[in-house]
Amino acid sequence: MHSSTIRIAILLSLVLLLSPIVFAQQDSLETTQAADTIAPAAVDSAVAQNDSVIVINGQQVYPLTAEREAKLIAYARLGNIWRFVSFFLSLGILAIFLFTGLSAKIRDWAAVAKKKYFIVLLYLAIFGVIYYLIDLPFDIYRNFIVESKYGFMNQTFWGWWGEDVLSLAISILIGSIPVYFIYKVIEKYKRWWLWFSIGAIPFAVLMIVLVPIFISPLYNDFVPLENQELKNELLTLADQAGIEGSDVFQVNASKQSSKINAYVTGLFNTKRIVIYDTMIDNFTDNEIRFVMGHEMGHYVMNHMWIGLSVAVILIALMLWLTNLFIHRIIKRFAGRFRFDRLSDIASLPLLMAVLTILSFVSDPISNGLSRYEEHQSDIFGMDVSKVSGDTAARAFDKLAALNLSDPDPNPIIEFWFYSHPALKKRMAFVRSYHPQERNLK
Numbered sequence: 058m059h060s061s062t063i064r065i066a067i068l069l070s071l072v073l074l075l076s077p078i079v080f081a082q083q084d085s086l087e088t089t090q091a092a093d094t095i096a097p098a099a100v101d102s103a104v105a106q107n108d109s110v111i112v113i114n115g116q117q118v119y120p121l122t123a124e125r126e127a128k129l130i131a132y133a134r135l136g137n138i139w140r141f142v143s144f145f146l147s148l149g150i151l152a153i154f155l156f157t158g159l160s161a162k163i164r165d166w167a168a169v170a171k172k173k174y175f176i177v178l179l180y181l182a183i184f185g186v187i188y189y190l191i192d193l194p195f196d197i198y199r200n201f202i203v204e205s206k207y208g209f210m211n212q213t214f215w216g217w218w219g220e221d222v223l224s225l226a227i228s229i230l231i232g233s234i235p236v237y238f239i240y241k242v243i244e245k246y247k248r249w250w251l252w253f254s255i256g257a258i259p260f261a262v263l264m265i266v267l268v269p270i271f272i273s274p275l276y277n278d279f280v281p282l283e284n285q286e287l288k289n290e291l292l293t294l295a296d297q298a299g300i301e302g303s304d305v306f307q308v309n310a311s312k313q314s315s316k317i318n319a320y321v322t323g324l325f326n327t328k329r330i331v332i333y334d335t336m337i338d339n340f341t342d343n344e345i346r347f348v349m350g351h352e353m354g355h356y357v358m359n360h361m362w363i364g365l366s367v368a369v370i371l372i373a374l375m376l377w378l379t380n381l382f383i384h385r386i387i388k389r390f391a392g393r394f395r396f397d398r399l400s401d402i403a404s405l406p407l408l409m410a411v412l413t414i415l416s417f418v419s420d421p422i423s424n425g426l427s428r429y430e431e432h433q434s435d436i437f438g439m440d441v442s443k444v445s446g447d448t449a450a451r452a453f454d455k456l457a458a459l460n461l462s463d464p465d466p467n468p469i470i471e472f473w474f475y476s477h478p479a480l481k482k483r484m485a486f487v488r489s490y491h492p493q494e495r496n497l498k
């Protein structure tokens with residue numbers, strides 16, 4: 058799903074936390090946010106000796122040319138700046154809702170709905186649309202103009218915008234459930250932060266189960282792998298990894314973007330590995346075997362459940378912290394905000410602002426865990442696919458070149474923002490990794 062969905066901030070509610078889990082494509086192969094620039098992309102020339110040259114629109118994208126490398130650095134720099142732009146932008150927009158009394162006004166308008174749930178839904182719809190409109194120029198710049206400029210965008214403006222608006226509508230509808238629930242428990246319980254976090258578990262599980270079958274197909278087509286030879290190979294691989302091969306899908310991700318990825322999502326019956334058509338087009342079979350081995354690692358090692366558990370604990374901690382001081386903020390600014398207690402739906406932008414800050418601060422925790430899991434999956438991928446270190450390294454090298462990801466980011470940026478280890482580290486690891494009894498391909 059589109060990253061703009063996350064930014065739309067409504068689901069942000071519950072928050073910024075649930076949304077990456079539920080809506081982002083879980084456990085994707087590499088961080089989709091571009092990285093930084095300090096060290097000029099040190100792509101190993103050793104991997105490039107393989108004959109695979111990739112040309113897109115008449116331009117060589119792999120192995121990395123000097124021109125492509127300059128592009129990579131510029132794109133990575135912009136990505137890093139944008140991490141902070143979007144953070145302060147969300148806070149700024151939320152502040153507008155609070156300090157102009159707009160949020161209180163929306164609460165008054167929404168009161169016509171009479172029934173509690175519909176008041177929440179109406180509040181969220183008005184709030185969501187206004188938020189979206191203020192954010193729209195930035196959204197268009199980052200997600201359409203920049204993506205087009207760097208050659209990733211495969212949609213017309215209207216095609217892109219239609220999906221953006223669809224994401225907004227879905228976010229409002231789905232977001233209304235946890236928002237309704239959190240105000241319900243705030244009203245009822247002193248320890249609302251605890252009850253909300255516990256109640257969020259079945260909701261999050263349900264969302265992860267349903268998103269792959271009801272939401273994702275609204276944007277793309279998911280079909281069993283079309284390439285029979287590859288399919289058979291992956292079935293064997295899945296068998297060795299101890300999972301059902303029928304859970305491997307390919308998606309026409311090229312409809313939106315030329316970026317390459319693969320991911321694991323779903324739970325129970327909807328648990329699945331998804332591979333982008335863009336990867337099938339540009340990776341050799343052995344490179345795909347390694348990538349799929351990596352994804353199977355997430356699958357077999359239950360990283361979805363681990364991620365969910367950590368997220369719930371983080372949500373509980375953040376809400377507990379929020380509860381310690383948010384009432385004082387409300388008291389202090391009650392005159393300007395035009396609400397005087399947290400249980401007032403008009404406080405939603407304040408709750409979101411506090412959680413935006415807390416989740417920014419706690420990013421190193423969730424990303425640190427994620428990087429650890431990614432490393433475990435790289436090991437699993439090497440073991441199960443039995444490809445050579447050079448083959449696996451070339452897969453990472455291609456990812457960097459085709460997605461314009463900085464393979465060697467600033468360590469602080471990596472520590473804070475990267476859900477995956479830097480590609481350069483992953484390349485060095487797979488080259489040095491020698492499991493016993495390897496039948497190298």
Ligand SMILES: [Zn+2]
Nearest residue numbers: 084085086431
């Ligand atoms: Zn992964």
